[in-house]
Amino acid sequence: MSENLRVVENATCTFCGCVCDDMILTVDDTEKRIVKAKNACVLGRAWFAEHTIEENAPAAMISGKPASIADAVAEAARILVEARFPITYGLSDTTCEAQRQAVAITDMIRGNIDTTTSVCHGPSGLAFQGIGESTMTLGEVKNRADLVVYWGGNPAEAHPRHFGRYAVTPKGMFTPNGKKDRTVVLVDVRRTSSTPAANIFVQLKPGKDFELLWALRARVKGREIKANIEEITGVSPAVIEDLVQRMKSCRYGVLFFGMGLTMTRGRHFNSGALLALATDLNEFTHFVAKPVRGHGNVTGADNVVSWQTGYPFGVNFSRGYPRFNPGEFTTVDTLSRGDADAAMIIASDPASNFPKAAIAHLRRIPVISLDTKVTSTSTLARVAFRTSTYGINTGGTVYRMDDVPITLRKAFDSPFPDDETILRALKEKVQELLRLRMPRGAKSAFELPLSA
């Protein structure tokens, strides 16, 4: 550590969807790294400590060889314009400003855009459309909630400050005694590091979330439930009854739900059952529900893609207007089925965490990647851009998991461009190539016929 230190106050951690904006960073300007991140959790400390500058890394590569950014942009534009089914994917670890450029490019090339939401809370997105969402901000939870239920998640390890900053221990306007004013319930199939924070732990059988949620709905409405409910769900009628009474009689209740609901059998039916339970409870008290989101700006990706296309993820522009169809236009499907013939992957690493059939197809097609580090995806990419890290080297806007937009403050400069800069350059190059292919008499690239 050098003596050239500087403190950046009110910085924001963009590692997870908590987007904690009370970071006090100590920056070593000589070594170009963050040496201390006060207020950060264990994940945030690793996020800030490990995002250093690799000075000798090339800013762009084409077919594994260093290239100029201009050449890489030109090659990436050529790939996208020549493809018949280009897909754009990722976007949850970059700014809203970069996300809107990605939507614009995909629109121009009549491609397919999808975000990591499709393999995260995509099923909850479907449930929102079917059931609706009784929603809130985390500030409301902090100030008002006296019953907090976590269902199918492990915030102590995935969102370590969710308990302390928003929902369990903080003292609020109507919760002056912090945790003493709240009852915390955790519903999960196994005991985790989160369990000790709960007053009540409800352990259910794997894959029985829907059944338990439906039983709770029935009891909230005063209906009888099956005598063998414990055999089905692993949860006794007495525990269900106790939970129902607490839910109906609390002042302000909240259901936080994780991927224990969306990644298991039932998917959107599970999320929908939970959202319906929250709606039902509003007959008796104020009750809200909110998915606990993973990546730093995955909520921003939902917002940006929604406000630009009308749909949150899995959007296809091949007919010249946006169409939404999860299962058809979501990335695991477009890759596993072999539909995509080119892919632009932004701030994401599907080559390391997708099903292997999807990864195999990713290896067969030209891939363009934008990432801050070398990943499995950047390694297989035809064109790979090294970009700067949002919230550390670049400002911009991100959305917290409760849809609250937060402005980022950069800590130190990077020699690498940010995602937005690369994508703006790529958009211009794509426009230029499309103009060259325009039929005589057409006034805009958007008038290109489908066969062009």
Added chain:
Amino acid sequence: MTERMLLIAGRSSEQGTSLNKGKLKAEYLQVTSTAEMNEQDMARLDLKDGDRIRLSNGVGEATVTCTPRKVTDLPSGMIFMPYGPSSSELMESDTAGSGMPISKNFAVTVEKVIG
């Protein structure tokens, strides 16, 4: 000796901190190829902490290291493993029209790797 068990892939603190160092680094690969098992299940399968096990299903297979959890923490017949390349090997790509592959609570065959 083999047994069918349910695999749950999920997040863990170590997975979160090691991915910041790099997903191609040894630490991340080690964290994401360590499977937690109920200690009684491990005893029944003649497994000790650090033994290698092969997880397989109709999709693929992955060889990982096992580590015990208390019976009260992880129910019998369940395996927890942090998300990563090993769990991807076992994930079905069919999303049933939802976009989401099943990543939790899917059946795998567990067997001890000898030698």
